[in-house]
Amino acid sequence: MFARSIAKALCQPSxxxxxxxxxxxxxxxxxxxxxxxxxxxxxxxPPEASFNHxxxxxxxxxxxxxxxxxxxxxxxxxxxxxxxxxxxxxANLSLLPLLAAQTPHYITAHLHTRPYLLTAGDTLRLPxxxxxxxxxxxxxxxxxxxxxxxxxxxxxxxxxxxxxxxCRAVVVGIExxxxxxxxxxxxxxxxxxxxxxxxxxxxxxxxxxxxxxxEREREREKERVEGEEEEEELxxxxxxxxx
Amino acid sequence: xxFFKITLIRSSIGLPKKTQGVLNALGLRKRMATVxxxxxxxxxxxxxxxxxxxxxxxxxxxxxxxxxxxRRRPDPGYYIEKPVAG
Numbered sequence: 001m002f003a004r005s006i007a008k009a010l011c012q013p014s015x016x017x018x019x020x021x022x023x024x025x026x027x028x029x030x031x032x033x034x035x036x037x038x039x040x041x042x043x044x045x046p047p048e049a050s051f052n053h054x055x056x057x058x059x060x061x062x063x064x065x066x067x068x069x070x071x072x073x074x075x076x077x078x079x080x081x082x083x084x085x086x087x088x089x090x091a092n093l094s095l096l097p098l099l100a101a102q103t104p105h106y107i108t109a110h111l112h113t114r115p116y117l118l119t120a121g122d123t124l125r126l127p128x129x130x131x132x133x134x135x136x137x138x139x140x141x142x143x144x145x146x147x148x149x150x151x152x153x154x155x156x157x158x159x160x161x162x163x164x165x166x167c168r169a170v171v172v173g174i175e176x177x178x179x180x181x182x183x184x185x186x187x188x189x190x191x192x193x194x195x196x197x198x199x200x201x202x203x204x205x206x207x208x209x210x211x212x213x214x215e216r217e218r219e220r221e222k223e224r225v226e227g228e229e230e231e232e233e234l235x236x237x238x239x240x241x242x243x
Numbered sequence: 244x245x246f247f248k249i250t251l252i253r254s255s256i257g258l259p260k261k262t263q264g265v266l267n268a269l270g271l272r273k274r275m276a277t278v279x280x281x282x283x284x285x286x287x288x289x290x291x292x293x294x295x296x297x298x299x300x301x302x303x304x305x306x307x308x309x310x311x312x313x314r315r316r317p318d319p320g321y322y323i324e325k326p327v328a329g
Contacts, residue, residue, distance in 0.1 A: 109320065110318075110320045111319065111320040111321060112317055112318075112319055112320060113317040113318070113320070132323070133323060134327050135327070136327040136328075137323055137325065137326055137327050138323070138324045138325035139321045139322070139323060139324060140321060140322055140323075140324040141320060141321045142320065142321065142322065143318055143320035143321075168324065169321075225324070
């Protein structure tokens with residue numbers, strides 16, 4: 001009798017476990033946050049070293065010692081791995097196609113230096129209002145400290161080169177919080193002043209998140225953006241002429 | 244032209260009038276205030292009088308308060324790619 005109920009419970013799990021792959025295939029969460037970034041490569045050592053040392057154009061080489069304190073001499077392997085950052089090379093970028101091929105991606109985008117962990121399709125309520133960006137505006141997020149997928153993480157020091165990824169977000173609306181009323185009183189006076197405030201917040205939706213793996217792809221993206229800008233300029237000129 | 248970048252680290256409260264006078268002459272009115280003064284013997288002498296209270300470094304150009312503020316401002320992290328039509 002019990003066996004039947006157990007079997008029933010197994011057949012109808014409360015959570016849709018059947019849609020997920022087996023447990024051993026699921027990624028360990030810790031892998032995403034540890035420094036060891038590539039987990040599936042057969043020869044992990046050289047890619048790891050090159051993957052940690054990211055090809056960012058703004059990488060300050062003098063900041064390296066603060067990030068990687070010297071390790072004791074009895075561990076020469078670690079010491080060699082944590083050696084000062086090499087200049088960005090093509091070897092660093094050679095693993096980028098692996099990351100680009102594995103969707104979906106996540107990104108740690110920094111807006112006014114605050115990090116936001118995002119994926120495509122996310123809705124983000126910013127803790128501030130962008131008055132110059134009404135709903136419908138397309139924003140390009142160009143500061144990211146980390147881009148990753150299930151198995152790979154691409155870290156910047158401190159930021160990833162903005163030519164290596166595309167992250168577009170659309171302003172979908174503006175949210176208002178309930179009106180706040182603060183009662184201000186002064187001593188020995190009956191008058192109560194009520195101060196009201198109502199904050200507004202911009203809501204973004206991440207429309208596009210891509211990693212630009214190849215050199216050709218990067219150039220194409222650059223040309224596309226520049227072309228759009230030119231078109232807009234032309235349109236603006238036409239509009240002025242029409243008036 | 245080099246400048247001394249002088250920042251007042253310690254407050255002048257309770258110090259002799261003479262020391263406070265030097266700080267006023269340099270234009271350091273409150274803690275963490277920064278002034279730029281040209282490198283010359285008279286400025287060096289003033290700094291010597293208050294060397295325990297300030298942090299000094301030598302820089303190439305003098306910045307205004309607005310410029311210093313602008314340099315501290317973090318990058319917004321986004322730009323408007325396509326504004327709303329109309």
